[in-house]
Amino acid sequence: MIFSADRRDYARQIKVAAIGGGACRALDRMLLRWPRPPCTVAVDTDDRSLDASRAAAHLPLGGRLTKGFGSGGDPRVGKLAAEESVAEWRSICADTDWMILLAALGGGTGTGAASTLARVAMSCGTRVTALATLPFDFEGNERMQRAQRGVRELHAACDAVIATSNSGLVTAAGVSEPATAAFAAADGAVGFMLTALCRMIQGQGLLTLDMPSLQRLLGGRAQPAAFGFGRAEGSGRAATALADLLACPLLADDHRLSHANGAWVGILAGDTVSFLEIETTLVELRAAMKPEATLLTGVYADESFGDEFNLAAVTTGARRKAEEPGLSQLDVSMPLSSAARRPSATEEQLKFDPPKKGRFNDVDPTIVGGEDLDIPTFIRRKIRFEAAR
C-alpha cells in the first residue's frame, strides 16, 4: 500500500502581515530581535512606511486611490484601498496555512483594511488570527472608538482575535519614559507574544502545541482573547515568572488565569531550563485555574533566551452577554482609555458675565418699577429654556 504524505500538513507555513504604519514599525522592532522569523509582509497605503520596512515582502495597498500617501486617518479609505489590492493579497495568502495579522488600530489603514484582508485570507483557506493593539489612552476618545469598531469588525472576519491596549502593554512592561521607550516597550510585549505564538506553532519545542488545538481554544468569533506574560531571570526565575504572569495587568477580570475558561501557556526559556522548573510551573498553573478550564501548554527551550524563563499566555474568558449595544464583542478585559472610563458628563450651570449694554453702557438706565428695561427680559426674569432635542 502506498501512503501519500501531504507535505503541506507538516510545512505549517506561517506568515505575519503587519497592516498600517504603527504595525509595520512594531514589526520592524521585533525583527531586530527575532533570530528565525517566519515570512513577514508589510502592508500599507503609505509608501514611506513600506520603504522603511525590514519585512521580507511589501504590499502597497490601493495605489490608484491613495497614490501612496496613506489613508488620511479614514478607515473607509483603508477598506477601499484593501479592496483595490485584493488580487495581490490573494497571491500572498496562497500556500499559507496560518496568517497572523498584526494591526495597530486607531488610524485609517490598519483599522479599515485589516478585516477586509482577513476575509480574503479566510476565503483562500488560510486560518487567520489577528493580534490587534488599541491606541494609547492619551490619543483620545475618537481614535479609541475607531479602534473599537475595528476590533468588532475583526471578530466578524477572523478565526481568532487577540486584542490589547498600548497603554496596558506599557504598564505591563513597566517602562513609560521617554516616549520612545514606551513605544518600544509596547512593541516588545506584542513582539514577545507574536514570537511565542510562531515558535510554539512551528513545533520545535520540548512540548509542542498543534495548530488545530490552539485554534479550537481561540476559535469562536464572539470569544474575546487576551494575552499576558511573566518573565524572570536568575535564581527562583520560574516561581517569579509565574507570579508575574498571575498578576499581569493585561489579564483582567475573567481573563485572569484564575477565572479564564481556557488558556494557552508557553514556557520559553534558555536551554538550561530544568525538568523541575517546567513541572512545578505547570502544576502550579493548573492549580491556579478553575478545574473545568482548558489548559494547553508548550515548552520551547533555546539558547537565544540565555538565562530567561518566560511565560506567554493567551486566555479566553466567559462568553458574555452584551453589556452595551455594539460593545458585546469587545474584549472588556483590556484597560479602557481614561476618556472612556470617565463618568458621564454632568450638566453644569453656565456662568454669564454681568450683563453689559454695549454702546449704551454710559447712558442712564431705564428703570421702571425697579427693573432695568435695557437688560433683555429673559435675563432680568432668569427664564431658563429647554434644550432643543
Ligand SMILES: Nc1nc2c(ncn2[C@@H]2O[C@H](COP(=O)(O)OP(=O)(O)OP(=O)(O)O)[C@@H](O)[C@H]2O)c(=O)[nH]1
Ligand atoms: N505599538 C505601536 N503602536 C503604534 C506605533 N505607531 C503608531 N501606533 C499606534 O497605531 C495607531 C494607528 O496609527 P497608524 O498605524 O500610524 O495608522 P495607519 O494604520 O497607518 O493609518 P493611516 O496612517 O491613518 O493611514 C495609533 O493610534 C497608535 O496607537 C508604534 O510604533 N508602535
Ligand SMILES: [Mg+2]
Ligand atoms: Mg499610516
